[in-house]
Amino acid sequence: MKLALVAPPWNSLYRPSIQIATLAALEGTGDGDPITPVYAYLDWFEYAVDALECDPAEFVTVYDTIGEELYGLGVGDWIFGGVLDAHGPGEEADVRDRYAAFLTEHGVAEELVGRVLALRAVAPGFAAGLAGRLVATGAECFGFTTSFSQLMPALAVARAVKDQAPERLVLLGGANCDRPMGQAVMRAYPFVDAVVQGEGEAAVAAVRAARGAGDLAAAPGLVLRHEGGLRVSLPTVQPAESAPVPRYAEYFERLRALPHRELIAPHVALPFQMSRGCWWGEKLQCTFCGENGSGMVYRSKPGEQLTKTLRRLTEEHGVFDTYAVDTILARNDNGLAELAAAEVDITTFFEVKANLGPREVGEMRAAGVTMVQPGIESLSSGALKLLRKGATAFHNLRFLVLCQELGIDAQWNLLSAMPDETAEMLQEQLRLIPFITHLAPPSTVSKVRVDRYSPYFEKPEEFGIALDGPEPKYRFVHAGRTAAERAELAYSFDHVELAGRDDSAMAAEMLALRRRLGARVGLWKKLHDQSRFSFRFGPNMTVLHDGRPHVGTGRHVLRGGDDQLFRCLVHGGRLHQAVGQVAAMTGRPEDEVHARVREWARRGWVHLEGRRGLVLAVRDGMRDELGRAAELREAAAESERAAAESGMAGAGSGRVGAGR
Structure with missing residues (x-):
């Protein structure tokens, strides 16, 4: 069957859809009919600018805001929901008023609310026009990828396709169709012929080889209509190596034909994938994370494939900015060392675990990693334990110090209101923040959310909570559905705590x-750009510059034992080793050296956690970031060699490596 793969709004304008591009690349493998990728989100950008007669540069910002920042309010989905609801004029006016009030209540600016309402008004015309173009391709089956705010746009266009060509097949896949959610989509929207659960390669291969719908009965991962019900074929877990390099030619072809492409083209980054699943989640899933759904099993391509993949993508498209969609960076054979040695000017992004040490972070920067999303989530070790992060505040702070030192942009989020959170967990972070304004602040501060497939969702009673229905946005997104249907379609849920917060005074204290x-x-965030806390090493001395607003103490020169003590705690060190070394070198009593460490902790020069200490200042070695990255890698390697030779692994440097 001829297949068209559609990426609906609100995929990032600056990234070709890796979902449809990976599946389109299967056309070069095996037998079967051709695959046509359709970048409908670029079509939507062009259509909306013309329909609203708005400034294209302004609409880029509106699009980005809806796709990223307003996902939690369901805006992108609601805009296309009107295609499916088919309200009369009076009822539609009431729907618009109620949703506008909902957005205003949640702090959305009046001008942006107006844009949202205007986009809903023009969405039906876009869906009908796109459906006509899809049908004209001659494709016999249309597959829509759906994640985040793409479900209702996909359904809107699929409905329009079926209205124009009821004999053609429409199927949906992606995160919004995983496990029970996909079956719920089919029950709620009867025009959908099938959904793909899990990874799509096997299902797409089956569609390409099929002569008709009857040949799809055994296709892995497909849910089909059968005798008034649904027939479910279990998905297969694909080896990571089976995923081809994405085929992005059609994205760039569409981008070249796009009016106002100059607003998008300079910022394009090429997505790639080296692994699927999550090795940490296999071991101990974070309590709030439902990101991997049925695909938690971790699989990774050989590290040597990283350089080969990025070389191929950049050579084909002339774009040097790349973006890993992996849930987590591989622990061992991740290919970064080979990429660093390749000496190509590629920049990239990874999601990482925050307990990486100096060698690992130095290796990342040397390989061209200029932005990361570390799973920091909190600066309280107690809260991190509740979240099952497998890291402590020490690890998170060390990671932020290293990123600041190496010029890596760390994009992270701060979570609160998790079950069993205590006042002390919040207070310790309030005490800490004035001393770390020179480090990258979190992008957002938000309450922990209960997502489908997360431990909070699967076993709420273990965490002392009860689910309290889908989040309010689903009342608007799936307005025509029953409460039971919305609960099956929803990904995010409200919850209540069963105990421990009954006391109104305690609840008020926690809220405050x-x-x-x-x-x-x-x-x-306001102080970060002007905050400075750095040091430089000299001959037998360390010069510290403390320019943190409100807490900074100016310039300090450390000599002798203080210089040595400070050096022992740079990037983290064992306190008993550092104190013992300084006491032996200077003849000072260990109690006196410990007192010095406590004094530095009160000043916010070092962070103390159990038996470890960490200098919070950032080294200003007057070298560029790549020079510092190379130095960190070499110093860590030398330390490891020395430790191995002495039979005392890790003791020589006094530093804590990744994962310890």
């Missing part, structure tokens, strides 16, 4: 502390 935390992070 969370608001203070949000306000303090807001101040952190």
Whole structure:
């Protein structure tokens, strides 16, 4: 069957859809009919600019805001929901008024609310026009990828396709169709012929080889209509190596024909994938994370494939910015060392675990990793334990120090309001923040959300919570559905705590502390650009410059034992080793050296956690970031060699490596 793969709004304008591009690349393998990728989100950008007669540069911002920042309010989905609801004029006016009030209540600016309403008004015309063009391709089956805010846009266009060509097949896949959610889509929207659960390669291969719908009965991962019900074929877990390099030619072809492409083209980054699943989640899934759904099993391509993949993509498209869609960076054979040795000017992004040490972070920067999303989530070790992050505040702070030192943009989020959170967990972060304004602040501060497939969702009673129905946005997104149907379609849910917060005074205290935390992070963001806390090593001395607003103490020169003590705690060190070394070198009593460490902790020069200490200042070695990255890698390697030779692995440097 001839297949068209459609990427609906609100995929990022700056990234070709890796979902449809990976599946389109299967056309070069095996037998079967051709695959046509359709970048409908670029079509939507062009259509909306013309329909609204708005400034294209302004609409780029509107599009990005809806696709990223307003996902939690269901905006992108609601805009296309009107195609499916088919309200009369009076009822539609009421729907618009109620949703506008909902957005306003959640702080959305009046001008942006107006844009949202205007986009809903023109969405039916876009869906009908796109459906006509899809049908004209001659494809016999139309597959829509859906994640985040793409479900209702996909359904809107699929409905329009079926209206124009009822004999053609429409199927949906992606995160919004995983496991029970996909079956719920089929029950709620009867024009959908099939959904793909899990990874799509096997299902697409089956569609290409099929002569008709009857040949799809045994296709892996497909849910089909059968005798008034649904027939479910279990998905297969694909080896990572089976996924081909994405085929992005059609994205760039469409981009070249796009009016106002100059607003998008300079910012394009090429997505790639080296692994699927999550090795940490296999071991101990984070309590709030439902990201991998049925695909938690971790599989990774050989590290040597990283350089080959990025070389091929950049050579084909002349784009040097790349973006890994992996849930987590591989622990061992991740290919970064080979990429660093390749000496190509590629920049890239990875999601990483935050317990990486100096060698690993140095290797990332040497390989061209200029942006990361570390799973920091909190700066309280107690809260991190509740979240099952497998890291502590020490690890998170060390990672932020290293990123600041190496010029890596760390994009992270701060979570609060998790079950069993205590006032002390919030207070320790409030005390810490004034001392770390020179480090990258979190992008957002938000309450923990209960997502489908997360431990919070699967076993809420273990965490002392009860689910309290889907989040309010689903009342608007799936307005024509029953409460039971919305619960099956929803991904995010409200919850209540069963015990421990009954006391109104305690609840009020926690709410006040969370608001203070949000306000303090807001101040952190304002102060960050002017905050400086750095040091430089000299001959037998360390010069410290403390220019942190409100807490900075100016310039300090450390000599002798203080110089040695400071050096022992740079990038983290064992306190007993550092103190013992300084006491032996200077003849000072260990109690006196410990007192010095405690004094530095009060000043916010070092962070203490159990038996470890970490200098919070950033080294200003007057070298570029790549020079510092190379130095960190070489120093760590030399330390490891020395430790191995002495039979005392890890003891020589006094530093804590990744994963310890």
